[in-house]
Amino acid sequence: MNGHSGFEAATIHCPECPVRRLALFQPLDPGEVSIAEAFRTEFRHLKPGNAIFRQGEDIKEVYTLHEGWAYLYQNLVDGGRQILRVILPGDFFGFQVDMGDGVRIYSAQALTAVALCVFPAANILKMVREHVELGIRLIWMTAHDEAVAYEQVVSLGRRTARERVAYLLLDLFHRLRLRQRNPEGIRTVDLPLTQELIADICGLTQIHVNRTLKSLRNDNLLELKGGKLYVPDVDLLACEAKHSHSVFTKRPML
Amino acid sequence: MNGHSGFEAATIHCPECPVRRLALFQPLDPGEVSIAEAFRTEFRHLKPGNAIFRQGEDIKEVYTLHEGWAYLYQNLVDGGRQILRVILPGDFFGFQVDMGDGVRIYSAQALTAVALCVFPAANILKMVREHVELGIRLIWMTAHDEAVAYEQVVSLGRRTARERVAYLLLDLFHRLRLRQRNPEGIRTVDLPLTQELIADICGLTQIHVNRTLKSLRNDNLLELKGGKLYVPDVDLLACEAKHSHSVFTKRPML
DNA sequence: CGCGCCGTTGAGCCCGTTCAAAAAGTGTGG
């Protein structure tokens, strides 16, 4: 599912990689991109639900998601969990402070079937020291992730269930559209999230997510069924999501 | 208030700066620290409540807080606000993606009287290109801020009011203790937060923060009065805060 | 003294939760 089409690891080369424009190595000139490939050690496939890494493990690798959906999350003592970030193709993830001796402070899991570009964590600092521009790129991406995290803090701290769900789906809608050939005309995107996952992102229960979606559907703001998200009017949904400023505008990448 | 003691800008030099061990330039060897000083353009004083920068403004500077308290926040359309991060002496802040042409996505404000080390934003990339280790340090700090933001996401998404307030005060207690000579023995710290500010951090109302503090006080977990926070048993409070893993342990800095 | 800010307390309401159950997919093997 999700259009996975059986790549051979050996046939994927970074310079012609279709998701590269979104990824860590995007700003490098063609000669430098091969640097990335030299550092990449593996091209890995995982099934839906498989763990990529777990809270508490040593940090051995960092990743670029090549295909499919994944997410970062934390488990809680009471059995619940909070999803920290949804990862789409081209997104870089798994980078963390204490890369040397630290452990994972969150887990990562494949949501659909995924293909991953794997880089050894130990090489990252070496890479940065040898190629300063790559270091700057890494600073940029980490700062972007921080900004996105702050946006989620605002959502969870101050927005209602309707606003949170609207904001999440709008965000995903934008990010997915940018990965398409002709972003403008698109009103429907594939969205393999279950209501339970939406709940774990928005800090709600699955049941209340269901009622919230129903309410949004009744107001013709969106339609979510069978893994497809339909948004008739993006501006209307944006209004509902109440994002005072916007991470979408001037978004540096993704 | 808050022990502000009238420094002269000219008399503060980075190599002997008392908060340097916490700051951006901590890992540099003595010779390199003077680099930082060469880039610093100003040592600025602000009064309580003064804005450091505002949402929507161009990004012209980044900062290290030298003395006092400050915080980052976002205003919402409905008049509410969400505090994103509390800044203590030695903390570096104001760095953001799109440093060149972007605008602030959040505001920063002095909570007490503050003293700031100001660096021109335009020089940051130049600095990184000339001193790779400083770039690595910047990656590290940004990744740390991201981790702290994720922790707040978990708090706001999945924890009760009691847990959120307990977690916040415990976090501040830890951070403040680390800035003291003899961290172990300390049970009381200065904490100039009003209940309204705590509410804006924890995503609650001031009234409910009041009731929550009362409840925590009744259980002998903490005492907060007259700008002083007293924690009789850190472990007991940590248990209440329910942080499954800990940003405190293995904390790389701060 | 009077004003403004901050903290405290009470009463009632509402958004989102919990508990419970049924309906509607979805995939698997016979």
Next chain:
DNA sequence: CCACACTTTTTGAACGGGCTCAACGGCGCG
């Protein structure tokens, strides 16, 4: 193609944590 198990979605009813509205007390300061 159907039977079966399992996951996901839907709906109902009742509870409760945190909010709103309102009022009062304490404290610092001009």
